């Protein structure tokens with residue numbers, strides 16, 4: 001696969017014991033999400049810059065005689081604990097690929113808001129690939145894990161590498177921004193979720209059938225936007241004017257309250273605000289960590305969201321909990 005990450009040791013640190021393997025895995029923002037033409041396979045060609053956040057789920061894989069999954073944590077309510085869960089699918093896919101029995105007890109400590117445009121399900125799938133690869137002693141190379149990740153979902157391959165990276169294709173063809181800097185964000189979490197597929201469908205409806213098929217390939221637009229240089233610069237003022245999300249108008253159509261959430265962030269002094277991915281989480285860029293904490297407190301007090309939190313982004317990676 002083009003643009004896959006380098007040697008296995010560079011993509012994540014994973015710690016294991018004789019008994020179990022735990023992986024802490026980050027949520028993501030899209031600093032730009034440019035949507036190109038609808039493809040014959042039903043997916044859209046996209047150009048994006050992924051940005052991993054210091055907002056984590058923790059997945060533990062323990063030896064077992066069958067495949068089981070349990071969820072706990074603040075954001076775990078109502079999530080499937082069977083094949084409907086992306087982590088379950090990841091364990092089955094890896095076992096089938098490697099020709100080993102899918103025997104593992106998965107536990108997810110869920111903190112990434114669900115269906116929020118933060119790719120929490122993808123994060124759990126990536127954590128499962130890393131944890132089960134280690135638990136089952138497979139030692140698959142990074143490119144192989146990345147290819148499996150691409151089969152599970154558009155954002156799973158990025159969750160394997162973290163940091164900041166340019167994504168092409170469905171988002172699974174990645175080029176890490178090696179010198180990406182850290183930025184500080186306030187996240188406004190909504191009461192409900194939005195279906196990614198439904199938001200893309202609304203974008204297509206708004207574009208109309210002709211433009212939906214002929215929208216320009218976004219790879220060039222990403223390259224010429226100055227965003228990659230802004231990420232490398234570490235200057236939030238420079239980054240602020242380059243945030244972009246083609247899905248934002250569709251997300252606002254489906255959840256009109258998002259216009260008020262974005263306005264509240266601006267009123268609270270954010271440098272810029274954007275709907276994250278397919279929404280409805282909104283991300284507000286701050287000058288520094290202190291400003292991000294102030295913004296989160298002001299957003300929470302404004303009543304424009306279910307909750308708000310501050311998180312740094314850009315250097316977060318799948319990592320180990322001892």
Ligand code: ATP
Nearest residue numbers: 085086114115116117118119120121122124196277
């Ligand atoms: P993306 O940004 O990748 O589009 P998202 O943040 O909008 O994703 P997720 O939190 O990944 O959305 O959840 C999308 C749907 O996937 C949910 O409705 C949920 O039922 C299902 N799902 C399956 N497994 C998981 C998981 N481990 N964590 C969260 N959601 C999961």
